[in-house]
Amino acid sequence: MTTTIIVIAVVVLLALYLISLYNGFVKLRNNRENAFANIDVQLKQRHDLIPQLVASVKGYATHEKTLLEELTRARTAAMGATTIDDKIKAEGQLSAALNGLKVAVEAYPDLKANQNFLQLQGEISDIENKLAATRRFFNSATKELNNAVETFPGNIFAGMFGFKREIMFEIADVERAQYDKAPEIKF
Numbered sequence: 001m002t003t004t005i006i007v008i009a010v011v012v013l014l015a016l017y018l019i020s021l022y023n024g025f026v027k028l029r030n031n032r033e034n035a036f037a038n039i040d041v042q043l044k045q046r047h048d049l050i051p052q053l054v055a056s057v058k059g060y061a062t063h064e065k066t067l068l069e070e071l072t073r074a075r076t077a078a079m080g081a082t083t084i085d086d087k088i089k090a091e092g093q094l095s096a097a098l099n100g101l102k103v104a105v106e107a108y109p110d111l112k113a114n115q116n117f118l119q120l121q122g123e124i125s126d127i128e129n130k131l132a133a134t135r136r137f138f139n140s141a142t143k144e145l146n147n148a149v150e151t152f153p154g155n156i157f158a159g160m161f162g163f164k165r166e167i168m169f170e171i172a173d174v175e176r177a178q179y180d181k182a183p184e185i186k187f
Contacts, residue, residue, distance in 0.1 A: 021154060025163045028145040032166065035138035036084050039169065042131045043078065043091060046124065050075045050098075053120045057101065060111040064104050071097040088169050095171070098124070139168045 054068050061068070074097040078090040111117055146165050149158040158164070 018157065021157055022161050025145075025148060025154070025158060025161055028141070028148050029163065032138065032141040032145050033084075035134070035141040036087075036169075038134045039131065039138055040087075042127055042134055043087070046094075046127045046131070047075055047079050049120060049124055049127070050094075053101070053117075053124065056114065056117045056120055057105065057111065060108045060114070061104060067097075067100055067104050071101055073097075085167055088167060091169075092171070135169045139170075142166050142168050 050071065054071060057064070058068060071094075074090070074094040078087065078094045081087040081090040105111055105117075145163075148154045149163050149165055
């Protein structure tokens with residue numbers, strides 16, 4: 001009789017532990033998804049500004065047609081992405097296209113002085129700063145989930161519960177190369 005009670009107690013404790021572990025994984029996954037929802041808000045605002053920016057640049061940079069088409073394609077791909085992983089990849093391409101536009105605009109002093117363009121550029125810069133902050137929060141939530149999925153004893157049960165390591169929202173390689181490059185100083 002005592003052996004049966006001990007076995008039942010161990011099974012109940014193990015079941016309670018597994019329930020607690022599962023609920024922890026769910027909370028971490030939901031925290032990550034909530035963090036990405038915050039990113040989505042900023043991405044939508046950025047997507048809404050890009051057509052205005054393209055229209056503003058078109059009048060000045062008529063021979064930058066390829067660059068503007070690439071930016072429009074990247075925006076369309078980013079808006080069409082459905083999963084978090086697809087959105088991260090598409091947004092990296094959109095960021096690279098926006099950086100290409102920033103470089104091309106340097107050749108047009110009249111455009112850089114245009115009020116509409118300056119306002120749009122300021123709004124996009126503000127959104128990029130907000131995106132950086134929300135990306136940090138998202139990556140922190142992703143790190144917490146990944147730690148839980150990869151550390152013992154969670155790693156034993158994570159796969160059984162359908163949880164896996166998730167990707168971070170990192171800057172694109174093109175942007176990383178720009179940040180690693182020393183700034184050019186001109187007098």
